[in-house]
Amino acid sequence: MILDGKCPTGPIQTSWDRHCFDLKLVNPANKRKYKVLVVGTGLAGGAAAASLGELGYNVEAFCYQDSARRAHSIAAQGGINAAKNYPNDGDSIYRLFYDTIKGGDFRAREADVWRLAQVSNNIIDQCVAQGVPFARDYAGYLDNRSFGGAQVSRTFYARGQTGQQLLLGAYQALSRQVNAGTVKLYTRREMLDLVVVDGEAKGITCRNLVTGEIESYWGDAVVLATGGYVNVFYLSTNAMGCSVTAAWRATKKGAYMANPCYTQIHPTCIPQSGDHQSKLTLMSESLRNDGRCWVPKKQSENRKPGEIPEAERDYYLERKYPSFGNLAPRDIASRAAKEQCDDNRGVGPGGRGVFLDFSDAISRLGEDKIRERYGNLFQMYEKITDENAYKVPMRIYPAPHYSMGGLWVDYNCMSNVPGLFVLGEANFSVHGANRLGASALMQGLADGYFVIPYTIAGYLATTKPGKAKTDHPEFKKSRDEVEGQLKKLLSIKGKKTVTDFHRGLGKIMWENVGMARTAESLKTALREIPKLREEFWQNVNVSGGMAGVNQQLENAWRVADFFEFAELMTRDALHRNESCGGHFRVEYQSEDGEAMRDDQNFTYVGAWEFKGLDKEPELHKEPLKFENVHLAVRSYK
Amino acid sequence: MSADHNAMNLTLFVWRQKNAKDKGRLERYEAKSVSPDMSFLEMLDIVNEDLIKQGSDPIVFDHDCREGICGMCSQMINGVAHGPEAEITVCQLHMRRFKDGDSIYIEPWRSKAFPLISDLMVDRRAFERIIQTYGYTSAHTGGVPDGNATTIPKPAAEMAMDAAACIGCGACVAACPNASAMLFVAAKVSHLGVLPQGEVEGARRVRAMVAQMDKEGFGNCTNHYECEAACPKGIKVTFISRMNRELMKSIPTGDEVSAAGGF
Numbered sequence: 001m002i003l004d005g006k007c008p009t010g011p012i013q014t015s016w017d018r019h020c021f022d023l024k025l026v027n028p029a030n031k032r033k034y035k036v037l038v039v040g041t042g043l044a045g046g047a048a049a050a051s052l053g054e055l056g057y058n059v060e061a062f063c064y065q066d067s068a069r070r071a072h073s074i075a076a077q078g079g080i081n082a083a084k085n086y087p088n089d090g091d092s093i094y095r096l097f098y099d100t101i102k103g104g105d106f107r108a109r110e111a112d113v114w115r116l117a118q119v120s121n122n123i124i125d126q127c128v129a130q131g132v133p134f135a136r137d138y139a140g141y142l143d144n145r146s147f148g149g150a151q152v153s154r155t156f157y158a159r160g161q162t163g164q165q166l167l168l169g170a171y172q173a174l175s176r177q178v179n180a181g182t183v184k185l186y187t188r189r190e191m192l193d194l195v196v197v198d199g200e201a202k203g204i205t206c207r208n209l210v211t212g213e214i215e216s217y218w219g220d221a222v223v224l225a226t227g228g229y230v231n232v233f234y235l236s237t238n239a240m241g242c243s244v245t246a247a248w249r250a251t252k253k254g255a256y257m258a259n260p261c262y263t264q265i266h267p268t269c270i271p272q273s274g275d276h277q278s279k280l281t282l283m284s285e286s287l288r289n290d291g292r293c294w295v296p297k298k299q300s301e302n303r304k305p306g307e308i309p310e311a312e313r314d315y316y317l318e319r320k321y322p323s324f325g326n327l328a329p330r331d332i333a334s335r336a337a338k339e340q341c342d343d344n345r346g347v348g349p350g351g352r353g354v355f356l357d358f359s360d361a362i363s364r365l366g367e368d369k370i371r372e373r374y375g376n377l378f379q380m381y382e383k384i385t386d387e388n389a390y391k392v393p394m395r396i397y398p399a400p401h402y403s404m405g406g407l408w409v410d411y412n413c414m415s416n417v418p419g420l421f422v423l424g425e426a427n428f429s430v431h432g433a434n435r436l437g438a439s440a441l442m443q444g445l446a447d448g449y450f451v452i453p454y455t456i457a458g459y460l461a462t463t464k465p466g467k468a469k470t471d472h473p474e475f476k477k478s479r480d481e482v483e484g485q486l487k488k489l490l491s492i493k494g495k496k497t498v499t500d501f502h503r504g505l506g507k508i509m510w511e512n513v514g515m516a517r518t519a520e521s522l523k524t525a526l527r528e529i530p531k532l533r534e535e536f537w538q539n540v541n542v543s544g545g546m547a548g549v550n551q552q553l554e555n556a557w558r559v560a561d562f563f564e565f566a567e568l569m570t571r572d573a574l575h576r577n578e579s580c581g582g583h584f585r586v587e588y589q590s591e592d593g594e595a596m597r598d599d600q601n602f603t604y605v606g607a608w609e610f611k612g613l614d615k616e617p618e619l620h621k622e623p624l625k626f627e628n629v630h631l632a633v634r635s636y637k
Numbered sequence: 638m639s640a641d642h643n644a645m646n647l648t649l650f651v652w653r654q655k656n657a658k659d660k661g662r663l664e665r666y667e668a669k670s671v672s673p674d675m676s677f678l679e680m681l682d683i684v685n686e687d688l689i690k691q692g693s694d695p696i697v698f699d700h701d702c703r704e705g706i707c708g709m710c711s712q713m714i715n716g717v718a719h720g721p722e723a724e725i726t727v728c729q730l731h732m733r734r735f736k737d738g739d740s741i742y743i744e745p746w747r748s749k750a751f752p753l754i755s756d757l758m759v760d761r762r763a764f765e766r767i768i769q770t771y772g773y774t775s776a777h778t779g780g781v782p783d784g785n786a787t788t789i790p791k792p793a794a795e796m797a798m799d800a801a802a803c804i805g806c807g808a809c810v811a812a813c814p815n816a817s818a819m820l821f822v823a824a825k826v827s828h829l830g831v832l833p834q835g836e837v838e839g840a841r842r843v844r845a846m847v848a849q850m851d852k853e854g855f856g857n858c859t860n861h862y863e864c865e866a867a868c869p870k871g872i873k874v875t876f877i878s879r880m881n882r883e884l885m886k887s888i889p890t891g892d893e894v895s896a897a898g899g900f
């Protein structure tokens with residue numbers, strides 16, 4: 001089937017404004033009759049719930065943590081983009097749009113990206129009004145820094161804690177609505193299923209993570225803002241609880257999963273130190289403003305970094321990409337680091353690392369300036385590695401970080417299941433095959449504050465409030481299914497723990513569906529995933545029972561969903577016979593090792609329809625048209 | 638665990654309590670071959686893996702980001718909130734801080750306002766309710782001025798950021814002999830109060846938040862400064878004095894008293 005993104009036609013500059021005017025409205029007195037469920041309280045969900053509550057809708061918001069403020073958006077360090085052009089360095093909405101399309105390797109929808117660039121400026125204003133303490137200069141104006149994939153300074157930041165501060169802004173706005181009675185908050189709730197009634201999303205089934213009860217919630221629309229899925233690799237920069245569960249359950253209920261193979265491996269993470277490792281820690285990309293990446297020219301070098309003279313160092317990013325240098329986009333920087341390590345020039349334990357060196361910046365600007373810019377990151381690095389990065393270069397290595405793929409949505413952020421909206425990292429919409437730094441925070445807040453408040457009305461205006469409530473048989477059916485699966489997990493009582501299986505799955509995915517993929521490796525993964533999944537269902541040991549807190553059971557459910565999702569992700573990677581952005585197929589590269597797209601055959605969004613575990617999923621294509629940016633080979637040289 | 642030659646053997650005494658009604662007790666566990674490169678939570682993961690394999694219930698503890706920012710992790714280690722190292726959370730604590738043969742006592746946050754849920758997990762929703770009373774500016778979505786329309790002196794922006802760094806973990810309450818939440822509340826009052834955008838509602842905010850704090854059953858501040866010592870983000874007690882000044886200055890007018898829920 002050919003999918004239609006329902007993008008407005010005509011000049012792109014006015015497309016969003018025209019679309020807003022064309023959308024139906026819900027009159028103020030009727031808004032409170034509509035109940036909207038918002039699953040997730042990160043930047044996307046938090047902003048959405050606060051804004052919808054303020055508009056007068058009756059909102060219920062859910063998260064699995066004990067507070068809305070703890071969503072993983074909190075961990076974003078570096079910053080948020082906006083086309084303000086405060087530094088007067090040539091930025092504009094068009095340039096942010098252009099950079100995002102190009103950065104995404106021409107695999108995103110033009111109209112969505114334009115809208116993102118357009119509302120980016122409102123986001124900064126909104127956050128300032130909420131009291132977000134962005135960095136300022138001595139005159140009291142907002143300060144900017146640069147990020148990868150851009151030649152202008154358009155990134156706003158709050159020390160190394162930008163995500164935290166933006167999330168607190170959204171969380172506080174949400175708390176204000178809770179106080180006003182427009183939003184009801186359900187914390188320590190995990191959505192385990194989507195309830196679809198007559199083809200439309202009308203509710204969710206949750207497990208109460210304190211009592212263990214299975215609960216039903218109805219709504220006239222369901223908004224998923226449940227974050228990304230890179231924990232499919234086991235080790236990643238995501239929080240321990242981040243999962244594909246909400247999105248995958250929606251997929252199993254008919255929503256299409258788009259471009260799942262587009263995953264971002266972030267170039268600057270702290271290398272793994274051993275098998276005990278439970279997660280990887282990101283060092284913000286902003287460090288590449290002042291840090292220089294290098295490896296020794298000599299293979300298997302064993303001198304200390306300070307003993308290696310300048311002439312024997314290879315500043316490989318500056319050498320290969322002179323115009324972007326250390327600020328080359330993430331996919332390119334990650335692959336370059338991997339190449340160096342594969343070539344035996346890696347540093348640190350196991351040779352899986354490259355240096356990120358601040359000595360030049362420190363001699364140019366002084367240690368204090370560097371401390372002011374990145375103090376908390378250097379501190380974090382020292383806590384983990386016991387090394388002082390003011391004195392010796394940091395060691396970094398790429399790690400799974402972000403999912404560009406996600407549930408398919410149209411221009412209104414609505415999936416193919418009417419009434420199901422998807423925001424933030426959970427949808428596939430704006431980053432194409434590669435996301436630029438500081439653009440995820442921008443997208444989350446754009447979707448939550450400035451898109452969904454308009455577009456949801458277009459759907460709600462066509463539906464009667466309270467069409468299906470929790471007494472509808474579909475709710476019971478969903479509860480029964482969930483209970484059945486939970487009981488099954490508890491009854492297996494096998495020999496391996498959930499973590500053993502998750503680690504095993506992660507290994508298959510990292511080795512075969514990671515930074516560089518081949519048809520061969522993908523086929524291997526397609527053999528190994530179902531094998532391990534089968535073993536999981538026969539040999540996993542989940543202790544405890546249904547009632548009360550049971551963290552093993554929570555985790556077992558998430559891992560079970562990752563097992564199913566992993567297969568689809570691999571299939572998508574195997575079907576996409578080209579290299580683009582974060583999806584690098586070894587067979588498709590130029591002579592100097594750059595990714596080679598196949599625009600003739602793959603300029604489309606691949607959206608998969610789930611047909612059952614033992615059946616092939618069906619591929620639906622949404623062709624992408626480039627009318628405002630010339631489809632060209634991406635070059636950062 | 639790891640075969641590392643620096644590996645350590647440790648004895649843990651962990652608070653086990655199935656739920657709020659259960660009677661809790663310290664249980665002894667042996668953690669063997671612990672690598673100094675492990676984080677404290679990774680050490681507990683491994684103890685838990687063993688417990689599961691033995692058919693026992695693993696130790697329940699809150700955690701998520703494991704990089705010191707979400708504020709989810711919360712443990713008293715040898716009587717100190719977040720353990721022996723200054724300005725970090727439990728999840729950032731690494732085992733190289735301990736020596737072979739050490740005994741480690743691990744307990745939950747203890748405070749009347751944070752009822753226990755299970756083992757090391759407590760209910761911190763009292764903090765939520767304090768923020769819900771007035772921990773915000775009343776900015777509407779949309780219709781706000783340009784971000785540069787009001788300049789903010791750098792020192793004010795920096796001070797706001799110092800206060801806003803709070804992760805809401807509750808270590809300040811756990812460390813305080815009175816289980817006071819003054820540092821938490823003062824941090825939010827100051828973050829918003831020093832910025833022009835938040836100052837407008839400053840008087841109403843401080844009164845409402847302090848009233849809610851008292852209602853939740855947190856204790857009084859009697860200047861022990863244990864909160865500052867325990868705070869993983871190094872938030873200073875000077876914010877408490879600042880809040881007290883703001884509270885003093887906030888003499889309410891009649892209509893504000895009812896709106897803000899009393900003084």
Ligand SMILES: Cc1cc2nc3c(=O)[nH]c(=O)nc-3n(C[C@H](O)[C@H](O)[C@H](O)COP(=O)(O)OP(=O)(O)OC[C@H]3O[C@@H](n4cnc5c(N)ncnc54)[C@H](O)[C@@H]3O)c2cc1C
Nearest residue numbers: 040041042043044064073078079191227424425438440441
């Ligand atoms: C370490 C790190 C640093 C980053 N730095 C930057 C940066 O500097 N700039 C930038 O632009 N981007 C950055 N990113 C990316 C960016 O932070 C995320 O993409 C973005 O914050 C995601 O926001 P979100 O609202 O979509 O999801 P999240 O913030 O992940 O929120 C997900 C929410 O969904 C809830 N949830 C999930 N599943 C369920 C379920 N089944 N049931 C109930 N609730 C559920 C969670 O409780 C949570 O509330 C970074 C990411 C990481 C990991």
Ligand code: FES
Nearest residue numbers: 701703708710728
């Ligand atoms: S787990 Fe997030 S702060 Fe410790």
